[in-house]
Amino acid sequence: MAETPIDRLARNTPASVAHRVRGLSDRAIAWAFVTPTILLLLAINIFPLIWTIRLSFTNFRANRPNEPVEFVGLRNYQRILTDPDIWHTMQATAHFLFWTLFFQVVIGFGLAWLINRKFKGNDLLTTLIVLPMMLSPAVVGNFWTFLYQPQIGLFNYAVEFLTGGSVAASSFTMLGSVELAPWAIVIVDTWMWTPFVMLICLAGLRSIPDYIYEAAEVDRASKWRQFWTMTIPLVLPFLMLAVLFRGIENFKMFDLVVQLTGGGPGDTTLLTSIELKREAFEKWRTGFSSAYAIILFVTVFGLASIYVKALNKVKER
Amino acid sequence: MSAYSVTAPSHRSKLVAGALVLLYTVITLLPLLWIISTGFKTGPDSIAYPPKVFFSPSLEGYVNLFTSRTRATNEQLATMPPPANWVDEIVRRRNEVITGPSRFGERFMNSVIIGFGSTFLSIFLGTLAAYAFSRFRVPLKDDLMFFILSTRMMPPIAVAIPIFLMFRGLGLSDTHLGMILLYTGVNISLAVWLLKGFIDEIPREYEEAALIDGYTRFQAFRKVVLPQAATGIASTAIFCLIFAWNEYAFAVLLTSGNAQTAPPFIPTIIGVGGQDWPAVAAGATLFLLPVMVFTILLRKHLLRGITFGAVRK
Numbered sequence: 001m002a003e004t005p006i007d008r009l010a011r012n013t014p015a016s017v018a019h020r021v022r023g024l025s026d027r028a029i030a031w032a033f034v035t036p037t038i039l040l041l042l043a044i045n046i047f048p049l050i051w052t053i054r055l056s057f058t059n060f061r062a063n064r065p066n067e068p069v070e071f072v073g074l075r076n077y078q079r080i081l082t083d084p085d086i087w088h089t090m091q092a093t094a095h096f097l098f099w100t101l102f103f104q105v106v107i108g109f110g111l112a113w114l115i116n117r118k119f120k121g122n123d124l125l126t127t128l129i130v131l132p133m134m135l136s137p138a139v140v141g142n143f144w145t146f147l148y149q150p151q152i153g154l155f156n157y158a159v160e161f162l163t164g165g166s167v168a169a170s171s172f173t174m175l176g177s178v179e180l181a182p183w184a185i186v187i188v189d190t191w192m193w194t195p196f197v198m199l200i201c202l203a204g205l206r207s208i209p210d211y212i213y214e215a216a217e218v219d220r221a222s223k224w225r226q227f228w229t230m231t232i233p234l235v236l237p238f239l240m241l242a243v244l245f246r247g248i249e250n251f252k253m254f255d256l257v258v259q260l261t262g263g264g265p266g267d268t269t270l271l272t273s274i275e276l277k278r279e280a281f282e283k284w285r286t287g288f289s290s291a292y293a294i295i296l297f298v299t300v301f302g303l304a305s306i307y308v309k310a311l312n313k314v315k316e317r
Numbered sequence: 318m319s320a321y322s323v324t325a326p327s328h329r330s331k332l333v334a335g336a337l338v339l340l341y342t343v344i345t346l347l348p349l350l351w352i353i354s355t356g357f358k359t360g361p362d363s364i365a366y367p368p369k370v371f372f373s374p375s376l377e378g379y380v381n382l383f384t385s386r387t388r389a390t391n392e393q394l395a396t397m398p399p400p401a402n403w404v405d406e407i408v409r410r411r412n413e414v415i416t417g418p419s420r421f422g423e424r425f426m427n428s429v430i431i432g433f434g435s436t437f438l439s440i441f442l443g444t445l446a447a448y449a450f451s452r453f454r455v456p457l458k459d460d461l462m463f464f465i466l467s468t469r470m471m472p473p474i475a476v477a478i479p480i481f482l483m484f485r486g487l488g489l490s491d492t493h494l495g496m497i498l499l500y501t502g503v504n505i506s507l508a509v510w511l512l513k514g515f516i517d518e519i520p521r522e523y524e525e526a527a528l529i530d531g532y533t534r535f536q537a538f539r540k541v542v543l544p545q546a547a548t549g550i551a552s553t554a555i556f557c558l559i560f561a562w563n564e565y566a567f568a569v570l571l572t573s574g575n576a577q578t579a580p581p582f583i584p585t586i587i588g589v590g591g592q593d594w595p596a597v598a599a600g601a602t603l604f605l606l607p608v609m610v611f612t613i614l615l616r617k618h619l620l621r622g623i624t625f626g627a628v629r630k
Contacts, residue, residue: 029534030453037446037505044502045468048479055478062482111341117326119335125342127616132345134612134619138565139601142584143352146594152364154351169366191345252472255565259584273472273566280478281570293475300470 049297056291063284076291086292088267089275095182096189096257096271097250101243103190108197109239113231115198116205126202130195137192141259144188148174148260175261181269185257189250197242204238205231237315244307251300272296352605355598363594377411378595380404381588382421382603386413421600424582428604430493431578432561435500439508439557442501444550447512448538452521468506473566481571491575496568500561508553515549516542552618559608579604 024032056076060069080086111129115122132140147155156169174184208231216226254273257263263270263278276296280289326334355363357374384404389397389412397414400406408415449455480499481490489495519542527537543550569581583600586593612619 024533024535026453026534029538030449030455033445033449034455037442037509040442040498040502040505041468044480044499045476045506048476048483049471051479051482052475062478107341111338114334114338117331117334119331119338121335122338123616125335125338127613128342129338129345130616131349131609131612134559134608135349135605136563136565136580136608138563138569138580139583139604140348140352142592143598143601144348146355146592146597147348147351149364152366152368154347154368157366157368191348194345248470252470252474254472254474255580273474276472276474277570280474281481286478286482290475290478293472293478296475297471301467304470 052290052293055287056294058287060287061284062280062286072287076288077295079288080292080295085267086275089270089272092182092267092269093251093253093271096185096253096269097247099183099186100189100193100250101246103186104194104197104246105239105243107190108194108242109201109235111194111198112201112205115202126199129198132192133195135192137256138259140192141188141256144260145175148184150176176265178265178268181261181265185260185269188260189253189256192256193246193249196246197239200238200242200245201235204235207238208234233317237311240307240311240314244304244311247307248300248304252296349605349609352598352601355594356602358595358598360588360593360595363598375407375595376403377407378593378599380407381593381596382586382599383419384408384415385417385419387416388412389414420582421579421586424577424579425603427493427572427576428562428578428580431496431500431576432558434493434497435504435561436554436558438497438501439504440512440550440554443505443508443512443553444543444546446505446509447516448542450509450513451516452524468503474570477567477570480567484571491572491577493576496572496576496578499567499571500557500564503564503567504557504560508557511553511556512546512549515546515553518549519545548618552615555611555615555619559611562608 057071057073058069059072059076061067115126144155147153150156150173151170153169155174156172159167159172160169172180174180174187212230212234213226216230221229252273253271254277257269257271258274258277261269263274276289276292279285279292354370354372356378357376358369358372359375359377362369362372362375363378386408389409391412394409394412394414400409405415484490484495487495489498523541523545524537527541528534532540563580564578565580568578572578572581579600583597583604584592586597586600588596
């Protein structure tokens with residue numbers, strides 16, 4: 001095709017002029033598109049973090065804004081790390097974290113493994129199973145206190161029914177007893193969040209191509225062996241990712257448990273976030289609770305970083 | 318599909334798997350069915366022993382949810398004009414009279430305004446940023462996942478302390494605008510991450526063709542990329558909406574009267590001697606049902622959002 005005058009003009013126009021003529025340059029568009037988001041992230045995420053760090057070195061109290069603020073150095077940190085009550089809440093959190101992750105991984109993986117048999121209607125059942133995790137934890141948690149009522153609660157009645165009446169529905173209070181309350185919150189969290197682990201495991205299982213199993217069949221590897229040497233290692237990165245997300249979420253668990261027990265009875269279910277809320281918004285020890293928040297953040301951040309490194313190693317294998 | 322596959326699960330194993338999953342589904346849905354059914358019970362039915370599965374339905378819970386009432390003696394009731402409608406009738410049967418609407422309607426509307434407002438803003442800003450992250454070399458590109466994770470590592474209570482002070486200083490405490498900005502800030506890093514994934518999947522060739530045809534970059538974005546990304550944008554929007562809809566920690570700490578959403582309000586519905594469970598259940602039903610319906614209708618598009626982008630097609 002012959003070169004038209006327009007083509008010649010286009011070829012001879014310097015790039016900088018061409019950009020200006022054809023609207024904003026790519027660079028300008030990139031900046032215009034990204035800037036509002038970055039500003040918002042700075043305002044809502046980064047700036048508060050910096051402010052919290054600053055407050056953590058002071059004795060500021062948010063309910064007395066006119067009092068002089070003193071810098072107290074590391075005193076807040078020192079007090080937190082030597083406070084036995086804080087260690088107690090850390091233990092309660094660890095118990096909650098360990099058992100919720102344990103049950104969610106076992107049940108979630110089991111469900112995904114069963115659903116992956118692709119029986120009729122597995123799609124519909126998957127959707128129905130996912131429902132609890134989509135709902136407001138505060139609203140659902142509040143209703144669980146009703147299910148946990150001794151005598152009239154559905155949960156207690158189910159226990160009575162399943163044990164053939166040997167454990168009476170009125171004989172125990174899940175939320176009021178020091179022994180049972182830590183398990184009551186584990187049960188509700190497991191009920192709510194097992195579908196999350198299930199979904200991620202299901203994605204993992206579905207990513208395994210059939211030919212791997214076909215090859216194993218040809219090699220006459222037993223089903224048992226196939227499961228342990230192929231299925232588990234291939235799903236492991238997905239499973240670890242699910243544990244990472246659930247671990248982070250449950251470390252900062254607030255809404256569900258504050259509705260269920262509010263930290264009680266005594267302080268048996270006083271998770272770190274609930275303790276933090278008491279310090280910050282009931283006792284108004286803003287400086288102290290800021291230091292506490294930073295310690296929690298560093299803890300999660302550190303643990304998560306180590307975990308992500310391990311995860312990447314598993315992925316590379 | 319081949320006629321015979323060595324790896325396909327046997328008929329029997331499918332049957333067993335289906336039965337076990339069905340059993341789990343029934344158990345896991347019981348609490349939700351119980352919420353819905355309790356909303357239609359009368360007070361005495363709701364606390365009966367053994368728990369009542371069959372009962373004659375009543376709208377008492379819903380009436381209590383939407384009204385505030387006061388007790389009246391039989392003599393007082395006798396002097397009143399006859400009940401104007403069925404709502405009055407239900408209330409008077411229990412020796413009560415309606416004094417006005419409850420705050421539930423307002424709280425529900427707050428949830429709608431803040432939920433949709435923050436979703437719109439997250440999607441608007443998020444789509445622009447996601448496009449830039451997907452197509453151009455911009456700073457912070459590689460830090461995006463770090464941002465998402467790190468913003469989720471801070472307990473909401475910890476973030477709430479400086480936000481509380483900041484909002485107090487700016488006059489944003491207990492306002493719709495403040496909550497919309499806050500939820501947008503919480504949602505946006507994940508929204509950008511999800512949207513970037515969707516936009517990455519759109520071949521660049523489409524835009525390049527449009528650019529050669531004389532479109533500007535912006536036109537190409539608006540007329541070529543946006544329509545292609547519509548499904549992804551919609552599913553990200555639903556995810557943002559559900560987060561804002563369900564959020565409790567910020568709502569309970571930063572709002573009290575004006576901008577309080579439904580999640581902190583529903584647990585405070587009390588009747589005589591404790592929580593009014595039929596009314597709580599009625600409120601919970603109205604609040605949870607839209608999310609349940611959304612989940613069932615849009616299941617295919619939701620999975621990526623609720624698994625933080627870990628699950629792709």
